[in-house]
Amino acid sequence: xxxxRDHWHKPPFIANPLLRYGLYAAIxxxxxxxxxxxxxxxxxxxxxxxxxxxxxxxxxxxSFQRSELLxxxxxxxxxxxILATVGGVLLSIPIAFMAARNIAPLPVYYxxxxxxxxxxxxxxxxxxxxxxxxVGFGPFAxxxxxxxxxxxxxxxxxxxxIEEIDPGPVEAMKSAGASFLPTLVYAVVPQIMxxxxxxxxYQLDSNLRASAVVGIVGAGGIGATLANAFGRYDYxxxxxxxxxxxxxxxxxxxxxxxxxxxxx
Amino acid sequence: xxxxxxxxxxxxxxxxxxxxYACFALAALVVAWALGSVNIIWAWVWDAPTQMGDxxxxxxxxxxxxxxxxxxALWDTVNLATIATALAVLLALPVAYxxxxxTTPNAVTLWIGRFILVSSRSVNTIIxxxxxxxxxxxxxxxxxxxxxxxxxxxxGxxxxxxIEEIDPKPVEALQACGASHFKVVLYGIVPQxxxxxxxxxxxxxxxxxxxSTVLGLVGAGGIGVILQGAIDTFNWQExxxxxxxxxxxxxxxxxxxxxxxxxxx
Numbered sequence: 001x002x003x004x005r006d007h008w009h010k011p012p013f014i015a016n017p018l019l020r021y022g023l024y025a026a027i028x029x030x031x032x033x034x035x036x037x038x039x040x041x042x043x044x045x046x047x048x049x050x051x052x053x054x055x056x057x058x059x060x061x062x063s064f065q066r067s068e069l070l071x072x073x074x075x076x077x078x079x080x081x082i083l084a085t086v087g088g089v090l091l092s093i094p095i096a097f098m099a100a101r102n103i104a105p106l107p108v109y110y111x112x113x114x115x116x117x118x119x120x121x122x123x124x125x126x127x128x129x130x131x132x133x134x135v136g137f138g139p140f141a142x143x144x145x146x147x148x149x150x151x152x153x154x155x156x157x158x159x160x161x162i163e164e165i166d167p168g169p170v171e172a173m174k175s176a177g178a179s180f181l182p183t184l185v186y187a188v189v190p191q192i193m194x195x196x197x198x199x200x201x202y203q204l205d206s207n208l209r210a211s212a213v214v215g216i217v218g219a220g221g222i223g224a225t226l227a228n229a230f231g232r233y234d235y236x237x238x239x240x241x242x243x244x245x246x247x248x249x250x251x252x253x254x255x256x257x258x259x260x261x262x263x264x
Numbered sequence: 265x266x267x268x269x270x271x272x273x274x275x276x277x278x279x280x281x282x283x284x285y286a287c288f289a290l291a292a293l294v295v296a297w298a299l300g301s302v303n304i305i306w307a308w309v310w311d312a313p314t315q316m317g318d319x320x321x322x323x324x325x326x327x328x329x330x331x332x333x334x335x336x337a338l339w340d341t342v343n344l345a346t347i348a349t350a351l352a353v354l355l356a357l358p359v360a361y362x363x364x365x366x367t368t369p370n371a372v373t374l375w376i377g378r379f380i381l382v383s384s385r386s387v388n389t390i391i392x393x394x395x396x397x398x399x400x401x402x403x404x405x406x407x408x409x410x411x412x413x414x415x416x417x418x419x420g421x422x423x424x425x426x427i428e429e430i431d432p433k434p435v436e437a438l439q440a441c442g443a444s445h446f447k448v449v450l451y452g453i454v455p456q457x458x459x460x461x462x463x464x465x466x467x468x469x470x471x472x473x474x475x476s477t478v479l480g481l482v483g484a485g486g487i488g489v490i491l492q493g494a495i496d497t498f499n500w501q502e503x504x505x506x507x508x509x510x511x512x513x514x515x516x517x518x519x520x521x522x523x524x525x526x527x528x529x
């Protein structure tokens with residue numbers, strides 16, 4: 001008979017001790033290997049503090065002298081975001097119907113899913129550099145990029161919503177002899193409209209954020225202005241731009257949240 | 265009764281209809297403004313399908329000549345994302361603790377916590393990377409720090425919300441037994457937020473895997489460096505190999521993270 005335990009011990013997270021210690025060992029080995037193999041230039045990193053001091057010294061106070069450039073950049077970002085949202089949402093609707101299991105025939109369903117997966121696999125910045133190479137620098141490349149980005153998100157969520165609709169109205173229309181298109185328009189669309197509007201507003205907000213980023217690789221908007229400021233060591237202007245980006249994002253988040261709350 | 269059946273059914277009242285049309289008109293106006301004033305060279309737009317087709321025809325077939333280097337860079341990318349996520353999780357714990365209303369020591373710390381979370385989340389990883397490349401020089405260190413700075417806000421916010429939603433009874437019970445503050449946290453709070461903690465960390469790891477594929481485009485290490493190099497030298501067949509490798513990475517990351525989530529939750 002074992003001695004009565006007078007202390008309660010917290011049960012370990014993983015009950016099997018072999019697995020537990022094995023896992024710890026595996027993690028330690030992994031960390032050691034990664035730290036050893038990652039191409040880290042420690043000397044260069046060690047100079048970081050001095051450089052950070054210089055950069056922040058140059059960045060304060062933020063300079064709003066070239067506010068015209070700043071405003072132009074932002075207006076362009078806004079236009080990119082609006083046009084990409086419209087284009088992306090319009091394209092998302094047919095793609096979402098293709099990718100909904102209860103509407104589309106199987107081959108079409110797989111095609112729709114493939115489009116969505118492809119649109120979601122690449123970070124918008126990668127899509128942006130490819131479009132910049134294909135159609136040149138500027139907002140057009142940014143719009144195309146964010147259209148792809150919007151399809152990946154809006155079409156995915158819209159397809160999920162379509163799969164969740166109440167089949168009653170669809171059956172009613174079919175039994176009344178309606179053809180495919182009227183069935184979609186009168187039985188499916190009213191059920192997904194609200195979600196679609198909410199998603200569009202969310203996506204507009206999201207595109208505005210992303211447009212700041214894709215500009216860094218040449219796709220127009222405020223990101224291009226920011227990358228230029230960094231490239232010319234204009235850290236005070238870069239700080240001003242970053243501060244305005246943060247402010248605009250916070251405002252647009254609040255606005256889109258308020259709108260979505262009202263319509264939901 | 266008679267009159268009701270004769271009336272036309274309409275979905276909206278006149279006022280609602282007016283509001284809807286006003287919204288549509290406003291949206292149309294905004295779009296027209298954007299379309300009319302955006303600085304686009306339309307000749308390029310009409311030319312775009314040809315150019316895109318040309319680009320993609322240059323990309324096939326993918327050229328595997330540099331595959332070993334690409335795989336090595338892919339491995340670095342995974343490690344970059346993993347290490348950065350792990351460090352960010354460690355740093356996010358105290359931030360979440362002071363940013364949650366029920367655990368923060370006082371109003372000042374709450375305010376500090378919230379400030380850290382908001383400033384971390386509102387700056388994109390790429391913008392953080394630009395800054396840290398300027399500080400640490402091009403390379404993987406800048407990438408790790410950039411991903412950390414962005415992840416702390418995400419992790420801290422979600423963990424803080426989880427802490428705010430805990431059941432206060434175990435905490436009170438421990439306090440009533442005279443447990444020390446550290447033990448209250450360890451036995452009263454930690455077990456309740458554990459599932460969220462793992463779910464959020466795995467989710468962020470998955471996101472960071474995607475983000476770390478593009479860090480190289482601003483010089484912050486990972487597979488993006490090779491991608492940028494191949495694009496700069498117009499080596500489109502290698503570009504398509506890298507893109508395929510990135511798809512494989514992202515899809516694998518999604519499978520791994522959904523498997524882990526199912527195992528743990």
